[in-house]
Amino acid sequence: MRQLGAVLASVACVATFARPTLAQEVPAQPRVLPSNAPHYVKSVEVPGLNLRFLDFRFDEEAFATLEKGGSHPVGRRPWVLARLLTRLAPFNCAGKTVPVGPSILILHPSRGGAGPTLELRYIDMREVFVDLNVIAEPPPGKAYCVVPADFRRVETSVPRLEVTLAEGQASADAKKGTIDIVAHFGDRESRLTLVRR
Numbered sequence: 224m225r226q227l228g229a230v231l232a233s234v235a236c237v238a239t240f241a242r243p244t245l246a247q248e249v250p251a252q253p254r255v256l257p258s259n260a261p262h263y264v265k266s267v268e269v270p271g272l273n274l275r276f277l278d279f280r281f282d283e284e285a286f287a288t289l290e291k292g293g294s295h296p297v298g299r300r301p302w303v304l305a306r307l308l309t310r311l312a313p314f315n316c317a318g319k320t321v322p323v324g325p326s327i328l329i330l331h332p333s334r335g336g337a338g339p340t341l342e343l344r345y346i347d348m349r350e351v352f353v354d355l356n357v358i359a360e361p362p363p364g365k366a367y368c369v370v371p372a373d374f375r376r377v378e379t380s381v382p383r384l385e386v387t388l389a390e391g392q393a394s395a396d397a398k399k400g401t402i403d404i405v406a407h408f409g410d411r412e413s414r415l416t417l418v419r420r
Contacts, residue, residue, distance in 0.1 A: 269402055277384070278385070290333060292333050304341075347362070380410040
């Protein structure tokens with residue numbers, strides 16, 4: 224019986240060391256990223272507001288589907304454009320309060336003849352930008368405001384999404400000024416205005 228155990232142990236040892244490793248048998252395949260995969264997580268800031276976004280590559284067909292309807296799968300669902308962090312005081316958006324804390328800017332596709340919309344929504348910070356190689360689908364949350372996404376053509380075209388923050392002047396309606404969130408994608412641009420409180 225001892226000889227049988229020794230023989231089995233020897234066979235197992237030879238099989239273990241003689242067998243090529245999995246890495247030798249199957250060459251490692253490079254990870255293939257989607258064609259619109261971002262290069263960077265970018266951050267922009269003004270006093271009281273921080274915004275982060277992924278620089279996705281502009282795709283004309285996906286954007287056309289999002290804007291007017293069509294068959295492109297990415298253009299038929301909402302996109303998370305940016306994650307906002309309101310720090311010092313609430314803002315107003317289309318007459319509604321955006322409290323201090325996290326929110327996301329969502330671009331909803333055209334539905335039933337109505338154009339695309341922009342929404343600011345509360346989120347749990349851990350539930351966005353989980354996979355940085357895909358355009359995030361928004362998690363559920365309370366909508367702070369929803370406004371038409373009025374994309375207009377502009378002279379400059381950018382190959383990847385750019386989101387900027389532009390401080391506006393104080394007016395009778397906004398004694399403390401405004402902040403425009405400007406989404407520039409390809410040769411289109413849309414703005415969402417936040418009013419300081």
